[in-house]
Amino acid sequence: xxxxxxxxxxxxxxxxxxxxxxxxxxxxxxxxxxxxxxxxxxxxxxxxxxxxxxxxxxxxxxxxxxxxxxxxxxxxxxxxxxx
Numbered sequence: 001x002x003x004x005x006x007x008x009x010x011x012x013x014x015x016x017x018x019x020x021x022x023x024x025x026x027x028x029x030x031x032x033x034x035x036x037x038x039x040x041x042x043x044x045x046x047x048x049x050x051x052x053x054x055x056x057x058x059x060x061x062x063x064x065x066x067x068x069x070x071x072x073x074x075x076x077x078x079x080x081x082x083x
């Protein structure tokens with residue numbers, strides 16, 4: 001399944017274009033399984049859009065280490081989400 005299909009299947013609330021684009025980038029990078037089990041999705045589907053936005057920066061590690069590139073990517077996704 002492509003990343004957009006995961007979003008359409010898992011997200012139960014309306015998304016703005018910016019929110020969809022941010023989530024598409026996130027799922028493209030992390031996968032649908034990560035979305036399915038994420039607090040980001042739980043908050044989003046509960047209607048807590050601001051709380052969901054605050055989850056993006058938490059996904060900044062690879063191999064247990066914070067990576068500058070992931071920090072930048074997650075911040076960019078959060079900014080896109082917020083508009």
